[in-house]
Amino acid sequence: MSQDLQDLPSTAHDWxxxxxxxxxxxxxxxxxxxxxxxxxxxxxxxxxxxxxxxKVHQGDLVRAEDAIRRYQSENKRWxxxxxxxxxxxxxxxxxxxxxxxxxxFAWIGWEFRPQVQLAGMLKSQEVLTLGAWWQTVTAVxxxxxxxxxxxxxxTGLIVLGLAMGRxxxxxxxxxxxxxxxxxxxFGLWVHEAPYHGLGASGMVMGALGMLGPHAFHLLKTHxxxxxxxxxxVLAVCILFSFWGLSPDSDIAAHLGGFVCGLSLGALMSLxxxxxxxxxxxxxxCSVLLAAMIVWAWRMALTGGRPxxxxxxx
Numbered sequence: 001m002s003q004d005l006q007d008l009p010s011t012a013h014d015w016x017x018x019x020x021x022x023x024x025x026x027x028x029x030x031x032x033x034x035x036x037x038x039x040x041x042x043x044x045x046x047x048x049x050x051x052x053x054x055k056v057h058q059g060d061l062v063r064a065e066d067a068i069r070r071y072q073s074e075n076k077r078w079x080x081x082x083x084x085x086x087x088x089x090x091x092x093x094x095x096x097x098x099x100x101x102x103x104x105f106a107w108i109g110w111e112f113r114p115q116v117q118l119a120g121m122l123k124s125q126e127v128l129t130l131g132a133w134w135q136t137v138t139a140v141x142x143x144x145x146x147x148x149x150x151x152x153x154x155t156g157l158i159v160l161g162l163a164m165g166r167x168x169x170x171x172x173x174x175x176x177x178x179x180x181x182x183x184x185x186f187g188l189w190v191h192e193a194p195y196h197g198l199g200a201s202g203m204v205m206g207a208l209g210m211l212g213p214h215a216f217h218l219l220k221t222h223x224x225x226x227x228x229x230x231x232x233v234l235a236v237c238i239l240f241s242f243w244g245l246s247p248d249s250d251i252a253a254h255l256g257g258f259v260c261g262l263s264l265g266a267l268m269s270l271x272x273x274x275x276x277x278x279x280x281x282x283x284x285c286s287v288l289l290a291a292m293i294v295w296a297w298r299m300a301l302t303g304g305r306p307x308x309x310x311x312x313x
Contacts, residue, residue, distance in 0.1 A: 014057070015058065018053060018061075019052070019053045021052075021090050022052065022273070025083070026053065029068050029071070030042055033064050039056070081165055082165075093161065096161075102141060102152070103153065106142070109142055116301070119138075120135065120138035120297070121135065121198040122136060122187075122198060123194075124194050132304075134295070136185055136188075137181055137296035138297055138300045140200050140203055155243060160173065167265075168276040169286075173285070177292075179205070179210075180200060180203030180253075182260040183255075183257030184256075187252040201250070205243070205244050209258040209260065209261025209262040209265060211265065212262055212265060213229055213269060216266040216269040216270065217269045
């Protein structure tokens with residue numbers, strides 16, 4: 001089995017929990033064990049929140065484990081979501097597509113159309129005096145050089161994949177992107193001298209922050225919730241101190257994105273996980289993100305004037 005078994009405290013009988021990564025998995029496994037005449041009970045937090053598990057008798061544990069193993073081997077199929085054993089997290093592979101988008105925009109700005117890089121980067125004077133708000137959006141998708149890009153892609157693939165696995169691909173990506181945008185606005189407020197900015201690091205720090213309070217929904221229902229939440233927040237704060245406080249980076253944008261991520265992560269954790277992963281919500285969030293990006297780039301490439309496709313020719 002990919003997950004470790006966790007023994008429950010003994011009562012009249014000895015029982016064990018077989019942990020599952022998400023709701024669909026525990027439902028599938030329950031049907032498998034029922035078909036094998038193995039008594040089982042689904043364990044979960046209220047309102048369908050993760051983590052999940054199957055409660056089975058100690059004497060049926062070997063049979064249950066073998067039945068689930070056979071089911072998994074017979075039903076292997078490719079999936080965007082990959083549960084991480086013994087962690088309670090799921091990695092969403094769609095984060096790789098977003099990293100590919102960043103690489104494409106980097107190539108366009110460096111090699112194909114340098115004017116895209118110039119039009120999309122954040123220029124504080126233009127934002128503050130001319131109202132070029134769209135630069136706070138477009139700058140998230142641009143990078144200064146290959147080292148800058150590699151750093152954000154490598155770190156972002158991990159934290160974005162985990163955030164999208166926990167909060168849903170669409171909601172998680174949209175929330176992380178908004179953290180990056182807010183980080184740029186926060187930088188405008190902090191920096192007194194004119195400056196130029198670009199990069200997805202605020203977005204990456206936002207995704208990191210979202211993971212800290214991901215168990216916030218347990219506060220009213222679980223005795224150890226406060227300790228779990230505090231531990232998660234402290235863990236991401238430690239990682240932020242390593243990744244987000246480099247003297248050569250835009251610390252203000254990193255901090256703004258990170259704090260925004262902490263706030264959005266706590267709020268989104270209050271929404272039942274099954275609703276965050278519903279296809280309608282994911283589709284809506286994906287459309288909103290795409291519309292925001294297209295609108296911002298339209299404004300950037302035209303300077304706010306009516307759009308002219310000849311800019312690409």
